[in-house]
Amino acid sequence: MHTHVLVFPFPAQGHMIPLLDLTAQLASSGLTVTVVVTPKNLHFLDRLLAAHPTSISALSLPFPPHPAIPAGVENLFQLPPDAFRFMLHALGDLHDPLLRWFRSHPSPPSAIISDLFLGWTHHLASQLSIPRYVFSPCGALAISIINSLWCEIPTRRNQDDDHEVIRFPKIPNSPFYPWWQLSPLYQSYVKGDLVLEFVKDSFRANTVSDGLILNTFTELEGAYLDYLAKALGHNRIWPIGPLLPPIEIGAVGRGGSSSVPISRISAWLDTCQDRTVVFVCFGSQTLLSNKQLEVLCLGLEKSGVKFILVVKDKIESDYGVLPVGFEDRVVGRGVVIRGWAPQVVILRHKAVGAYFMHCGWNSTLESITAGVPMMAWPMGADQFVNATLIENELDIGVQVCVGDEALLSSDGLARHVLEATSHKWMDRRARAMALSKVAQDATTSGGTSFNNLDHFVSHLSKEHSK
DSSP: OOOEEEEEOOSSHHHHHHHHHHHHHHHHTTOEEEEEEOGGGGGGGHHHHHHOTTTEEEEEOOOOOBTTBOTTOOSGGGSOGGGHHHHHHHHGGGHHHHHHHHHHOSSOOSEEEEEGGGTTHHHHHHHHTOOEEEEESSOHHHHHHHHHHHHHOOOOSSTTOTTOEEEOTTSTTOOEEEGGGSOHHHHTOOTTOHHHHHHHHHHHHHTTSSEEEESSOHHHHHHHHHHHHHHHTSOOEEEOOOOOOOHHHHTSOSSSOBSSOHHHHHHHHHTSOTTOEEEEOOTTTOOOBHHHHHHHHHHHHHHOOEEEEEEOSOOBTTBSOOOTTHHHHTTTTEEEEEBOOOHHHHHTSTTEEEEEEOOOHHHHHHHHHHTOOEEEOOOSTTHHHHHIIIIIISOSEEEOOOSTTOOOOHHHHHHHHHHHTSGGGHHHHHHHHHHHHHHHHHTSTTSHHHHHHHHHHHHHHHHHHO
16 A cells, blocks of 8 residues: 655745645655645645646545634635734644644554644644654745744844844854844744644744654755754754656646746747846745835836736735836836746746846745846845855855835846856856756755655655554
8 A cells, every 4th residue: 555645834925835745746646635625725736636636635624713814715825924823823723723633533643744734733743643844935044043933933133133144153154144034924923822822832842843854955955954863852854855747737827826828938039148137036924015016117227128927916006016017118128027927947047147136935946947147136035044045055146136115226236247247257157057056966866855755755655664
């Protein structure tokens, strides 16, 4: 009988997509997988279920009602940032339905693989006497910082000083960040708060779970992976990234619909010279203010550089509205995509010379794999940590703006865009291309990530046979 595992993604695109990519690889390795979702997230599994009809199945459970979450909302992109903690808390109420499902199943899973935001599943696994493995969609440095925050609970000496520096001397290279750049979820922590104590317990449960799977690769974050093994007290750590689809799969709607067909995007890129296009995209959660968009668009206009700009199809009065006439003024030189963009395909096109981005980890890995250097605008979450890697350690990008309320001048932005597509970035581009080969080698036969995935599947099979 095949090893059966339960996979539980956190309902946000940046978390679901890499774990579902891993799920496809587990199924291809001979495992039987049940994926937990709530009804309005079920469509994210459509391609996966069609590709693996006998080895992957969905377990759709009703989204637990929560006083702080509007009825009908089941994905993080539908919530404001300060409601993040309530999503974590609400999903904890799936503990009992899952326990009942396990106990009534004729052949229940012998392990749980769940997102790092679902640490409470460690307690569920303990009740069931099966192992639970943490899936981290962020990198090894980021998870090191997250674990340190929730286990050590560092505080500011001056509660009103958002610029007070918090240091992490135990972590390699002794990283440090001003308070305002730490996880907003951690910044909001108040001792005794019911929801936040649940969140703290969930993150601490990650550190005592049975193992850690990371969407990174040894050659990229070796020092931080070694640190994690020491901090966690075991070697059950499997870096298996970059988790990306094959190019033919990346060409279709991996995370949503796009306003511009991929065929038209590719055809336009084919008309551009190599490394002359800047791809501008700030992830699935970020919504730029109208003023930020105005300056961004004016900077792109002034630069004279060709570009692809991705904007949200979610528009509010003060957010997400393009300047009047912008698209007409840049016709032929710029492509505007509303909604989801086929990012993997765009980055892999030889016409793309730089990626202006928010430093989300999935986007960072996609850019690294494509060999595209980055203009970084970290805005929150783990993005400031990722920017440290991009600029200071790897030197494959520069920070041009910092913070979700930051505003760069249009002239400054135009200058950065011009430099990113010029000979001035030649060395940076060469480093990015070299790292791209390392990333691709890691996931091909005999590579570090390829072998780690194989070892993890073997580990699961041994656990199943106990």
